[in-house]
Amino acid sequence: MPDQSEAARQLGAARPARDWIRILAEYREPDPLRSSFELAVTLGPFLILWALAWWSMSISYWLTVSLSLVNAGFLLRLFAIQHDCGHGAFFQNRTLSDWLGRVIGVLTLTPYDVWRRSHSIHHSSSGNLGRRGMGDIHTVTVAEYHALTPLNKLIYRLYRNPVVLFCLGPGYLFLLQNRLPLGLMGNARYWVSAMCTNAAIFVWVALVLYFGGLVPILLIFLPSTLLAATAGVWLFYVQHQFETTHWDDDEDWQLHDAALHGSSHYVLPPVLQWLSANIGVHHVHHLYSRIPFYRLPEVLRDHAELAQSNRMTIRESLHTVRLNLWDEESRRLISFAQAGTL
Numbered sequence: 001m002p003d004q005s006e007a008a009r010q011l012g013a014a015r016p017a018r019d020w021i022r023i024l025a026e027y028r029e030p031d032p033l034r035s036s037f038e039l040a041v042t043l044g045p046f047l048i049l050w051a052l053a054w055w056s057m058s059i060s061y062w063l064t065v066s067l068s069l070v071n072a073g074f075l076l077r078l079f080a081i082q083h084d085c086g087h088g089a090f091f092q093n094r095t096l097s098d099w100l101g102r103v104i105g106v107l108t109l110t111p112y113d114v115w116r117r118s119h120s121i122h123h124s125s126s127g128n129l130g131r132r133g134m135g136d137i138h139t140v141t142v143a144e145y146h147a148l149t150p151l152n153k154l155i156y157r158l159y160r161n162p163v164v165l166f167c168l169g170p171g172y173l174f175l176l177q178n179r180l181p182l183g184l185m186g187n188a189r190y191w192v193s194a195m196c197t198n199a200a201i202f203v204w205v206a207l208v209l210y211f212g213g214l215v216p217i218l219l220i221f222l223p224s225t226l227l228a229a230t231a232g233v234w235l236f237y238v239q240h241q242f243e244t245t246h247w248d249d250d251e252d253w254q255l256h257d258a259a260l261h262g263s264s265h266y267v268l269p270p271v272l273q274w275l276s277a278n279i280g281v282h283h284v285h286h287l288y289s290r291i292p293f294y295r296l297p298e299v300l301r302d303h304a305e306l307a308q309s310n311r312m313t314i315r316e317s318l319h320t321v322r323l324n325l326w327d328e329e330s331r332r333l334i335s336f337a338q339a340g341t342l
Contacts, residue, residue: 015305017256017287023303024288027295028089034294035090038277039081039100046074046107053220054212061219068220072227073275079108079232080277080293086116087289102193106200109174109225113193114181123289126240127258129326130250134183137165137241141326142339157336160324165237170229231276238317239264239282243333244310247326259286265310266317283310 049071056063084090085101098112105112122135132139138159140148148156158164179198181190208216246262248254266280273280281296284306291299300307323333 017254017260020260020287020306021256024284024291024299027299028288028290028292030090030092030292030295032091035292038294042074042077042081046071046078049074050220054216057212057215057219061215064219065223068223069227071220072224072231075108075224075228076231077275077277078104079110079228080279082108082110082112082115083119083279084277084293086112086119089290089292102197105197106204108228109197109201110178111181111190111194111197114178114184114190117184117190123259123286124255126286127246127248127262128250128253129247130253137237139241139247139324139326139333141328142334143328145325145339157324162321165321166230166234170233171226173233174225174229235266235276235279238266238312238320239279241323241333242310242312242317242320243323245333247328247331256287259283260309262286263310264312265306266312268314 049067053064053067053071056067081090082101082104085097085104088094088097090100091097101112101116105115118135125131125134126136129141138156140156145153145156179194181187181194184190205217205221208221240262242264244261245264246258246260248258260283263283263286264280265283268276268280277293278296279285279293281300284291284296284299285293320333322335324336325334325339326332327334327339
């Protein structure tokens with residue numbers, strides 16, 4: 001990231017990370033009416049756009065695809081609501097939040113209980129070099145890369161290639177990988193979550209096929225799902241994969257420092273910020289994940305330090321795709337070229 005972003009990062013670091021917890025606790029309580037409203041203005045348009053896209057098949061397939069691509073934004077927002085449910089941040093009633101998350105998980109193709117557990121591991125280990133591998137973008141250090149065999153170097157380079165990460169990866173993750181509780185295979189609870197979600201997905205896809213044939217699957221379901229998945233993977237990537245992110249060995253790792261300094265503040269235009277449910281305010285979210293997404297702007301409004309910390313614009317975020325390795329000496333993500341790799 002450019003020098004001005006580093007300066008902003010230092011401004012946000014003025015207060016010790018742990019000290020923010022007491023301050024941010026003031027924002028943790030969800031408003032049930034506001035949460036219900038946010039659900040209505042997300043799920044309602046999603047269903048309406050699905051219906052309009054179906055109706056438009058008799059007029060123009062191009063119109064159908066266009067409507068489905070617009071609907072990807074609302075599907076992404078539904079995933080963000082599911083995300084807040086997983087943190088217990090959407091409704092105070094945990095049972096209500098969990099069942100809402102499970103229902104939304106059918107639309108987002110994401111088994112809720114499996115995802116909630118893996119995401120919890122992500123929050124509890126983000127930035128810890130000794131606990132990589134669950135719910136994160138695979139990242140190796142420069143020294144680790146040099147120690148790999150030529151074949152494993154090639155595999156890692158392919159994995160970090162933007163075409164794989166952002167074109168092939170999202171479809172594989174949501175359409176295929178999510179069908180099994182990978183990483184949690186030994187626990188029956190997560191098998192139940194995955195299989196029940198799969199069964200519910202099968203039922204509604206079968207109903208679409210029965211009443212509409214293959215066309216709505218190809219022109220409505222797949223375009224909206226794949227675009228939403230790609231946007232979601234991109235957001236997750238830029239939230240932690242930026243030059244001045246924060247990684248430490250296990251013995252030096254500290255949860256709150258990793259949360260504040262290892263998560264970006266992705267500054268988006270208002271429409272994209274709304275569709276992504278303020279998830280760009282990720283440094284605050286990682287510091288205190290129980291804050292409802294609609295209260296995150298309040299935090300930035302009230303605390304200038306956090307508003308300026310780790311800021312990243314869309315233009316700046318495009319440069320992050322070249323960063324592939326963690327350099328423990330400079331404590332930055334760097335490119336293969338910068339590391340002098342072959």
